[in-house]
Amino acid sequence: MNQLTEPSFSKAEFGDNFVWGVATAAFQIEGAARTDGRAPSIWDTFCEKEGAIADGSDVLIACDHYNRLEEDLNHIAGLGVNAYRFSVSWSRVQPRGDGPWNEKGFDFYDRLISGLEQRGIQAHLTLFHWDLPQALDDRGGWLNDEAMDCFVVYAQEICRRFGHRLASICTFNEPWVISILGYEQGVFAPGIKDRSVAMQVAHNILVTHGRAMRAIREVTPDLSAGIVLNMSPIYPASDDPADVEKAKIDDGLIVRWYMDAIYHGRYPADVITYLGADGPMIKETDMTDISEPVDFVGVNYYTRNFSSTGNPWDVTSTGNQVTDMGWEVYPDGLCELLCRLNDDYNVGKLMVTENGAAFKDVLEDGQINDIERQSYIQSHISATLEARHRGVPVEGYFVWSLLDNFEWASGYEKRFGIIHVDYESLERTPKASSLWLTEYLSGES
Numbered sequence: 001m002n003q004l005t006e007p008s009f010s011k012a013e014f015g016d017n018f019v020w021g022v023a024t025a026a027f028q029i030e031g032a033a034r035t036d037g038r039a040p041s042i043w044d045t046f047c048e049k050e051g052a053i054a055d056g057s058d059v060l061i062a063c064d065h066y067n068r069l070e071e072d073l074n075h076i077a078g079l080g081v082n083a084y085r086f087s088v089s090w091s092r093v094q095p096r097g098d099g100p101w102n103e104k105g106f107d108f109y110d111r112l113i114s115g116l117e118q119r120g121i122q123a124h125l126t127l128f129h130w131d132l133p134q135a136l137d138d139r140g141g142w143l144n145d146e147a148m149d150c151f152v153v154y155a156q157e158i159c160r161r162f163g164h165r166l167a168s169i170c171t172f173n174e175p176w177v178i179s180i181l182g183y184e185q186g187v188f189a190p191g192i193k194d195r196s197v198a199m200q201v202a203h204n205i206l207v208t209h210g211r212a213m214r215a216i217r218e219v220t221p222d223l224s225a226g227i228v229l230n231m232s233p234i235y236p237a238s239d240d241p242a243d244v245e246k247a248k249i250d251d252g253l254i255v256r257w258y259m260d261a262i263y264h265g266r267y268p269a270d271v272i273t274y275l276g277a278d279g280p281m282i283k284e285t286d287m288t289d290i291s292e293p294v295d296f297v298g299v300n301y302y303t304r305n306f307s308s309t310g311n312p313w314d315v316t317s318t319g320n321q322v323t324d325m326g327w328e329v330y331p332d333g334l335c336e337l338l339c340r341l342n343d344d345y346n347v348g349k350l351m352v353t354e355n356g357a358a359f360k361d362v363l364e365d366g367q368i369n370d371i372e373r374q375s376y377i378q379s380h381i382s383a384t385l386e387a388r389h390r391g392v393p394v395e396g397y398f399v400w401s402l403l404d405n406f407e408w409a410s411g412y413e414k415r416f417g418i419i420h421v422d423y424e425s426l427e428r429t430p431k432a433s434s435l436w437l438t439e440y441l442s443g444e445s
């Protein structure tokens, strides 16, 4: 991989049709957790578990986006972006995950989409950003065929109501995180620690994704539909053959597991061998379901990873900057990943659906000079442009995130927003990174 020697991020070079957006997720910003008929999700339950969330917080209020919708829409418009990526809280629109719909929940998303339309901003909707209705999990969650069927019904209902007003729809956000962090490592909801369960969940989610794709097409054949994956280039921490082998398997688990299944209709043989008895049970039609063609793959990129069979990789050893999440800043990895996906899978269309960084912000005289976040975003826009120059069909870039928000098991301690949120007053303050983005998108930067 060549280094990006002359970083350039000229907006004009992206062309007029490029999608520029900011992204959020329902659970992380909406709050109003018990308002207007919303029922708990597995993440509401997880927040109640002693020690699960670093600062012991919950999302009863979060950023109060539910009640501050107009203000937040004005912030989005003020940035000059042409797109907004958000997710629907399933238990807000269908409290039990099956059965009756909650009209008040749908009203909220109707107002959100109308607000975007009035401001000339595309709506990119994610159906599932981790908040499975608790009632479905009580009946076995992703291990139960029932939840899989319910998701397909939910996907169709969203399309029936909103499909014609959307620029794109995504089935699942980051199935690797859902399955591995939630069911193998147990650090995310629902907090299970069992690799065989995790791999069955990973499989069932992909099957559900494929079936939902088909259902979406039935209702809204013209709507651009796909899936969003978190991916990173993985390198061996040393030349030791054991590290080299581990890096290959880790790559298999995070990239090839999903991409091979979706694009080639099979799981990588080396990973299946590695998993042995922990591998999923695969029914006859599953791989056909999973490989239902997608219109795009969304790439959520934050950093690269190193695999080691010995001591964990020391993230400071490269001398590169490290974010408040402990993630190395490595923009070249984004270009490398996008090129690799294009080479190996001949993807029709890619979008960078999340990219951004948590840093400790200092509010001084009412201003946040988050120069590190700004340069992180600039360098990754530059990497995206480089991928386009190399012929990769990457057609969108979304900053994660519009607002500081609930960063899952880290609670409110990590700030990813380009707009600061004071969690006491709920006041929003645009950070320097957002002011730069506005200038950049206006073409004056």
Ligand code: IFM
Pocket (backbone or CB within 6 Å): 025, 028, 174, 300, 354, 400, 407, 408, 416
């Ligand atoms: O905040 C998360 C988001 O919900 C999913 N992708 C990664 C982000 C940062 O950790």
